[in-house]
Amino acid sequence: MKLNAAERERITDSVLKIQSVRASLEQVDEEKIPKRDEMEECLEGVDHGLREALGYVRRKDKPSD
Numbered sequence: 001m002k003l004n005a006a007e008r009e010r011i012t013d014s015v016l017k018i019q020s021v022r023a024s025l026e027q028v029d030e031e032k033i034p035k036r037d038e039m040e041e042c043l044e045g046v047d048h049g050l051r052e053a054l055g056y057v058r059r060k061d062k063p064s065d
Contacts, residue, residue, distance in 0.1 A: 003053065011050050018047045 003011065022043050030036050051057045 008054060011053055015047060015050045015054070018043055018050070022047070
């Protein structure tokens with residue numbers, strides 16, 4: 001389903017916030033943030049999903065059973 005202009009704006013704003021969080025994490029020593037790898041993986045997934053919704057990346061094909 002296609003996003004309307006307001007939805008695209010909200011999602012684009014969220015993408016920019018996620019990018020900001022990811023950039024901020026890179027500025028802090030890895031040892032000071034518990035479970036940092038898990039956080040980065042989660043943020044990457046959210047970023048990818050939002051970009052998919054905006055049409056900036058292709059949806060991944062579902063694996064066959």
